[in-house]
Amino acid sequence: MDDLSPSDLKVILHSKRANMYYLEYCRVMQKNGRVLYLTEAQKENLYYNIPIANTTVLLLGNGTSITQAAMRMLSQAGVLVGFCGGGGTPLHMATEVEWFTPQSEYRPTEYLQGWLKFWFDDTQRLAAAKTLQAARLTYLQKVWSKDREFKAEGIDLNHTSLQSAFATFEARTAKATSSGDLLMIEAQLTKVLYKTISNTTKHPDFSRQHQATDRANAFLNHGNYLAYGLAASCLWVLGIPHGFAVMHGKTRRGALVFDVADLIKDAIVLPWAFICAKEKATEQEFRQQVLQAFIDHKALDFMFNSVKAVALQELSPQQIEEQGL
The missing domain is CATH 1.20.120.920 (CRISPR-associated endonuclease Cas1, C-terminal domain)
Incomplete structure (x- = not known):
């Protein structure tokens, strides 16, 4: 899993992808070749998988953080990441979402x-x-x-x-x-x-x-x-x-x-x-x-x-x- 190439992660066309995620009060990270988010409960920490190959957009709301390794994998899979306000409504200085677009020199021209x-x-x-x-x-x-x-x-x-x-x-x-x-x-x-x-x-x-x-x-x-x-x-x-x-x-x-x-x-x-x-x-x-x-x-x-x-x-x-x- 650690040797996945960007092409391996983009087998599902963006126009056919099913998922958009909004996350809050959690930590997004990479673990064992997967992108997960961690929620901290009073008695236990819970991990949930994000199916990045079938995801178009990831919105990060209040109380979220993300690791560099997770951003690398999201970029490889072509997932757009945006930081927003609570509830998914971006109100950062009354401007739109600041989208982090994956870097690729091989998109269509x-x-x-x-x-x-x-x-x-x-x-x-x-x-x-x-x-x-x-x-x-x-x-x-x-x-x-x-x-x-x-x-x-x-x-x-x-x-x-x-x-x-x-x-x-x-x-x-x-x-x-x-x-x-x-x-x-x-x-x-x-x-x-x-x-x-x-x-x-x-x-x-x-x-x-x-x-x-x-x-x-x-x-x-x-x-x-x-x-x-x-x-x-x-x-x-x-x-x-x-x-x-x-x-x-x-x-x-x-x-x-x-x-x-x-x-x-x-x-x-x-x-x-x-x-x-x-x-x-x-x-x-x-x-x-x-x-x-x-x-x-x-x-x-x-x-x-x-x-x-x-x-x-x-x-x-x-x-x-x-x-x-």
Whole structure:
């Protein structure tokens, strides 16, 4: 086990990996060729194995420490490690998770090269942003139309307000002339989604506040950072640096992570945050529900496919004209 090579640990494709872990009040270490975490009870110390070859992201919360040997093995397996605040919600100086990305000089090069072909052109970069926004809406409609638990909660994709919001979103996105326009259009859609889902789940007075402590807001923060972890993992595997955003600005740290995470946040995190808040679920119960939903709806697969499609396409002048640019 001590002689495992990085290739031995990456037999499971990142897009097919099942696990994200959040740990707190424990020590992560390497022992006998495995990565374990140690919890200290009053009468005994307990070791638990982390299946790193089937893990995408490891979040370390309050009261955690990690050894150099464990970090080496996590890096070999291509696991992203992030330090966060309690409950999985990073509030370090009100910034995003500080992701520690594994070092590898042998990641794919074609996706970064394809991304850079369009990224320096304002028109083509806007077209890529529109493509991601269209994919985001398509994914949301697909998830909400097939998820039985959403239907059981009364979340109706054919609700008049939703259909109107979707039509407006598509029309305005097609006519948008800047990333700022797209961000405003996105915010307007999300506002409608918040209102519809909050009313459906009996949260009529809900107000989105990142610093609020009510369950719905806390779960939204928590779930969003889980989505950021998946997005960061996707971009690391494809070799695309976080700075090459298409919507969230050229200077915002980690901006492309937010672009990619937006593909799944409204579809999965938003409804489950309100459902779990209504059921007075714990953070752990909410986290387990969201992670299972990521798996059920193949969220990581969808991220990979969407980013690959944008990176490898070459937008011709005719395509740009057809997209209203």
